[in-house]
Amino acid sequence: MDNEAGKNNKVPFEEDNYTHNIHKNNERQLDRRGFLKTMVGAAGVFAVSTLPWGGLAAKELMGFGQSSHPKKKIADVQALKVGEAVEFHYPGDHESALLIRLGDNKYKAYQNACTHLKCPVFWSREEDQLVCPCHHGFFDPQSGKPTAGPPRRALPEVVVEIEGGAIYATGVKRYET
Structure with missing residues (x-):
């Protein structure tokens, strides 16, 4: 039995296969979680960058901005x-x-x-x-x-x-x- 337990703790072949590289250092620079964080951050930056234009549009539509026209x-x-x-x-x-x-x-x-x-x-x-x-x-x-x-x-x-x-x-x- 010890022999079988010992076999279970060992990798039966060398880890030169690409399916076993997820545990190696720096193999995955950007994983799924990192990608989603990047996308959420980019969406937040985009949303904040549009606030000034939205404020100007709201000001114009609500009548707070007075346009002067020539006579x-x-x-x-x-x-x-x-x-x-x-x-x-x-x-x-x-x-x-x-x-x-x-x-x-x-x-x-x-x-x-x-x-x-x-x-x-x-x-x-x-x-x-x-x-x-x-x-x-x-x-x-x-x-x-x-x-x-x-x-x-x-x-x-x-x-x-x-x-x-x-x-x-x-x-x-x-x-x-």
Whole structure:
């Protein structure tokens, strides 16, 4: 029996086989546990590095960050008759907007990219509403809110002021939900 016990404590062949190298020093530089620790650490570094951008986005969406827009002349009051509209670019040169004269002293301006898929929005004097021809979206000219079609959000309103016989754009109102 001693002979059998002695045989059990010995390796029957030399340990030059790769299956027996897990007990040798420095054979495994990165085992499963080490790999998982590395991945969790990398994910943590990534999460922490995105916090400043998330903070800026939250600040903008919640309205804590105030954007200042330049004052820009759109048109002269005499040049725009009641029921007419004029297209202009505001706040940037690549952002199109639409000014509508709804009454003698009533002007409304909206960014004219549909809130559904950013198609251009046009003023329809005959229908007395803003129309998106891409998917038949319609918006109320008084509020910019959708009245029909797929759009669910109102058009962003451009703030206008009358000064010295001219109409100026002075800012963009935030989205209202």
